[in-house]
Amino acid sequence: MNEDEIAQFNKVNLERESATTSGISSINDKNKLSTKANKPDNQLKNGLLGWYAICSSKDINKNKPYTFTIYNEPLVLYKDKESNLRCVKDLCPHRGASFIGGEVIDGELVCPYHGARYSSTGECTNLSRITCNHIVDSNYDNYASKIHLYQYICKEIGGYVYIYYNGKAKTNLSDFEVADNINNRLLNNYGFDISNYKYEEVVVDFKCDWARIIENHLDILHLFWVHGDTIPDNDVNRDIITSFNQEITREENQIESKYKYKDKSKGEFIRIKFLPPGRIVIYKGEPEEARYIQVLDHIPLAKNKARVIVRHYRKFMKNKLLTDLLLFRQLQHRVFYKVFSEDYMILRTQTYNNQMGYIEKDNVKLLGEDKMVQYYWDWFKSSDRKDHPWELHPKDSNTNTVHEDSAMLYPPANPTLEKQNNKSILLNVAIRVLIPIGVVFLIIL
Ligand code: FES
Ligand SMILES: [Fe+2]
Structure with missing residues (x-):
């Protein structure tokens, strides 16, 4: 390109950039669009993982687990004995059935397959109902201490149920590192x-x-x-x-x-x-x-x-x-x-x-x-x-x-x-x- 061609090329590109950033209206962008080379691609702090509103509080039934999926992962919401909301992985740790079709009885999540019941901390509380009377595992207590439900942190605010979703359910909620402040999602x-x-x-x-x-x-x-x-x-x-x-x-x-x-x-x-x-x-x-x-x-x-x-x-x-x-x-x-x-x-x-x-x-x-x-x-x-x-x-x-x-x-x-x-x-x-x-x-x- 000679100098004239380079000048013409720059002029055309400048015009193009201005056309795509100004629009039909006078756009007053406090952040100003920067050039492609230094354009910030994400000024928001939080990404795709974090607090999601999942349903209304009124959707949580006293006797029935609320099942849903998020990013393909099946989860269950229910209220435990103390009326605390729980969000657990939809997987019974006995033989891997889903809780779809299960129940919540006295604040305990009950598996529809063999009737295992899970307490609010996620431990199995009623192992005697897993096994038929004539098949008795001599080591129930040991078994019980090893199985758990996997959970996510959840909260009920303003009639919404929120979960903190990071894709990695844990047995102990205190092991979560919450990187996203729920207040940033709340209208007040x-x-x-x-x-x-x-x-x-x-x-x-x-x-x-x-x-x-x-x-x-x-x-x-x-x-x-x-x-x-x-x-x-x-x-x-x-x-x-x-x-x-x-x-x-x-x-x-x-x-x-x-x-x-x-x-x-x-x-x-x-x-x-x-x-x-x-x-x-x-x-x-x-x-x-x-x-x-x-x-x-x-x-x-x-x-x-x-x-x-x-x-x-x-x-x-x-x-x-x-x-x-x-x-x-x-x-x-x-x-x-x-x-x-x-x-x-x-x-x-x-x-x-x-x-x-x-x-x-x-x-x-x-x-x-x-x-x-x-x-x-x-x-x-x-x-x-x-x-x-x-x-x-x-x-x-x-x-x-x-x-x-x-x-x-x-x-x-x-x-x-x-x-x-x-x-x-x-x-x-x-x-x-x-x-x-x-x-x-x-x-x-
Ligand atoms: S799979 Fe849930 S009780 Fe057996
Ligand atoms: Fe629309």
Whole structure:
């Protein structure tokens, strides 16, 4: 290249870089995108291992173990004798059965195969029930001292069950080194006062890639196109073009993006907060003043199988009688199910393209507005290289799918739930209309 060609080459590259970082809106990124050579690939402290919200406290049944998987590893939640929550590996140390179909009796986990019972410390407490009366092992005590359940640390906070997942269950909980502070996942750490809110919740399972679902929930672009007819906001519409200024901050414990209307008189559109590894918080305005907060927790059940817990907290419609009468809960669930069905349509095809390696082959290019998504992938890829969670409990195509099949709610259960919910709305509307008509009819007669 001669000097003119080199100058032209540099100019074109500079223009390219500026086009990909500025986007359509004036992006005020406190961290500024740096050049490729010194670009920080992960400013978040926590990686893919750490505290995950797994389910609601109300899902833990007194008599029945709650089974689930995370990164392919089958686990069980139950409440022990002292009402402490326990999360143990789903493996009976007698002959390796699962606790699926087992029971919790008097705070002891009971294996469905031979009835072994496990106490809160994980030791076997009822060995006499393992063996039939006519086969007596003369060395029970010795046997009992050698078998244990393997556990993870778990906590119940704000109606959620969290586990500290590092892929290595231990017999003794005090042997864990907890590298991730659970407070970094809690809303009150960010200025929200959850005690002022009521919430509705749905749980949705997807047969697709966990990381892609998070990407979807960080993405505001698709709201207008995919959910334009579903989300009850006039600005969220396929046909209305609205532009925003985007402001992103990356800190040790969160990435947050604020979207403000370019038309300053309209103020703010939305804020999205990513709290790794699996929580997203969506709200508007300052945390102390937010009228609603949507909290989405993403659980990587297995490869291309993920669960999402959605809670929609609100400061309005808090009166139970009124919300019951107006079918507020059912109507809100109806929106949730519809939104997730719309997303699922996209996510499963995107998952296929990802599985085929098409997305990795540099076949996709992000826009300036996708900066939140870009930062998320920077974090994800760096954490995946460091923590490689899918290599901790690998399975192959020959591994049977008993845990996934028994645990997966979607498909087909969620469309069924959606239909049940719609039926319940119709039934309740009919009751509310027919009763007054009946009363008037009786009075007239
Ligand atoms: S395998 Fe659990 S009691 Fe035998
Ligand atoms: Fe969506």
